[in-house]
Amino acid sequence: MHERNLWLSGLAVIALVLSAATPLLASNARAPEIDGSSLSAGLAAVAAGVLVVRARWGSK
Amino acid sequence: MNARRLALLAAPAPPAYALHVGLVIALALELLALTVGFDTQSLLRVPSVWALLVGWTPQILRLTTTAALVSFVLAGARQPDVIRSLPWTDASPLRVPALGLHAIALVLFAALSAVVLNARTPFLAHPALWTLAWSAVGVITIVAWGLALFSFSTWRSIARQAQPSIVGGVVAGIVIWASGFLSEALWLSLARYTFNVVAWTLRLFYSGIVSNPQTLTVGTSRFTAIITPQCSGYEGIGLVVAFLSVYLWCFRKELKFPGALVLLPLAGLTAWLVNALRIAALIALGTAGWKDIARGGFHSQAGWIAFNLIALAFVALTMRFRVFRNEAAAPTARAARDDRTTAYLAPFLAITATAMLTGAVSAGFDWLYPMRLVAAAAVLWTFRKTYRTLTWTWSWWPVAIGCVAFVIWLALVPASSTTNAAWPQALQSAPWYWAAAWLACRTAGYVMAAPLAEELAFRGFLTRRLVQADFDRLPLGMFTWASFVISSVLFGLFHGALWLPGTLAGMLFALALYRRGAFGDAVQAHATTNGLLALYAFATGHWWVWS
16 A cells, blocks of 8 residues: 555656646746756755755754 | 575565556656647747647646646545555556557657647648647547556546546646636736836945836846846746645645645745845846856856745744644654754755855856865765765676666767767866866766765665655665656656656666665766766767766
């Protein structure tokens, strides 16, 4: 059951990343506020940051 | 053959639903490829109602995807029995022919799209005929995929049983889709407000600022910027609110509602104000003489830095303030695991965050790359005691795996890539000793720091964290299909456009780890691949292989 939930959660995360990537990477804006080419680094940093913040502060 | 190798050979068979997950991922990738490969812009010039209809397809795709995703999430949360009772183990009788039909229809659809979406002559001659053929083949492609996933009777059963979730998903999808149009209508208004805040901020520091409300041009006598709708702040607001919504949903049991909902408008407002300050800072940089930095790195990176800071600040708020925190359900006494989490993720975070910061003050070429090396070294040194507990023994196997990953990477990376195209010119413009020092740091970062940091995050942490929250209670190299595939795909997505070679390389590095559970093997494999890529780039001048 846990394995199934893991597949579903993983799929949801991948779908979210891809759905976010599509409009951002296809953006025609010359100077957008959020640069699509830095999407992977931006999302990876925030995900790692959230895990660290929760790990460091969650136990207080 | 040792126990670990036996354990790997006896790895559990792929779960029954792995094929279903694979089919969904395949469809998502197909849609992504079609979306990136074709653009409906050419149709705007065609004065035909059929061209208009085809031009609306991306909107229909967006609406359908949103509705399907929301329906899926709702069904998973509210009607888990429906998902549980699906015939995961019974293959659809039409699976193989349906997959074949899907593949043929997909190729045909891509060929038709090349004519229709690029508004080529055949389409202009008979727009109705081409539109109908294109639509019909598109429908056949999707229906065939659906029949490969589940049989027709299962789909009918899903529609009947999950009706409330589907209705909810469609309504929510329409609302989200329509709000996109509403936000577009609000762009100009938002741009005006942003313009006023930027102008007001600049007046605090400069006299005689340039300010034209008609063209939304603002700045100083030395540097001006136009507040276009894309710069008005809606992207940041959308990203921050979307991130926080997902966070509030994921950790809803640890939070107090409705109090925590206040964070959503607060985060949106903060994102908008920070964006206005970002534009003011950009103008200040340009005015100070750093025009290339203002237009280059700062413009592309400052938005992401702001998003990360705001997102993490609001997550911290939910952790620190009782008004948002459900004390009864909040986790306690996790200190031991927590240090391990930080130890595994901090080097990766340090490199990524430093790359954003140095990228923001670069004018196209990241001369401050050595800062990443310094940041990684500092964090690795801080947590050195944790890393000493990992297995670091030499073996030729990971080197061989790294060589295979190198060959795959070379075969799949596009030769037309412009990645690192600026390197030769930038390095030639600098004194030789600076260029040599930079290349030495870049090589050390690529061959040592990056493999260590990425393997700690993806193989050391993620493969186990995906299995259970107390990841450090699991042995390194513990295999499950889900954690293997998901961690590798996420590793691939981290490499952006090079997601495919990235995913395959991630799988190979994971296999290096699984072979005998020695963490050092994954690092050795990764370092071998990067080392060979660096050597190849030095030898051939093909810098694009160096990601």
